[in-house]
Amino acid sequence: MTKPNMFVLVTGVCVALLFVAGSVGAATKVQDVIRMEHKAYSEHTKGIVDFSHKKHNEEYKIGCGECHHDADGKPLNDLKMGDDVKGCIECHKIPSRMPGALKKEMREKKVPKKEIAAKEMEYHAEAIHENCIACHKDYKKKDKETLAPTSCSKCHPKTKK
Template structure:
């Protein structure tokens, strides 16, 4: 009976270790996420390498600071490693809103709110609003210029 118990105990331990390893792998997050998409192959600037873990762990920025629902409400219940949509899945139009379209909307008496809503359909507009807005808020709150706001500070040189 002793050998059977040892075998059962060993089997249970192996199952536990496998399950724990699988759970860890499911929540592992890349340190650097390349904010890349085929829609940006002709982008004039190099694509940003976003330090996801650094923003979360070192800067203590919660998931809901960037990730939100379709109404713009922060998803504060997210944890590092949770499955989330990529920005492009909702902000579907690549690049920035063309200036010509903005001008046309203004000419047709569109409100600032309507123009802003249209801008958020564009991936780059949404990303820039989120990132630069947060960086500006951080710098103002902390009386610093540590969080970059200039294009070249986030976008590496294009090769």
């Protein structure tokens, strides 16, 4: 191989490695605080939650699978910080909460609770609230002194009207 061809080959490999390194670095960046803001919340009446991803993961030692799950609700325990994950809205597609009238109608029709709960999880706000509040309540049961909030105002800031 001639020197100019070797130079072109080495340069090409170096450029390719830089692109790979750059994309790997970009894929692993996770925001310390995630603003839980999405167009699905357009009817939301409370303030938008600023979720401290770093604090939950590093300080509280909560693994990725505690929040991120597969289509069957099973924890994705093999995730690592920075892995590509779907946003909640990608699976829990209906914005807002399940209408009370629908829930009441299902109860009146004697729909099993398990089916009602499954229907609720189609609604984005129901899924997020179930995930967060259930976890916070579990921590409260284990440790009465924990600061894990279980009321709306402790997570949702007051909005200015």
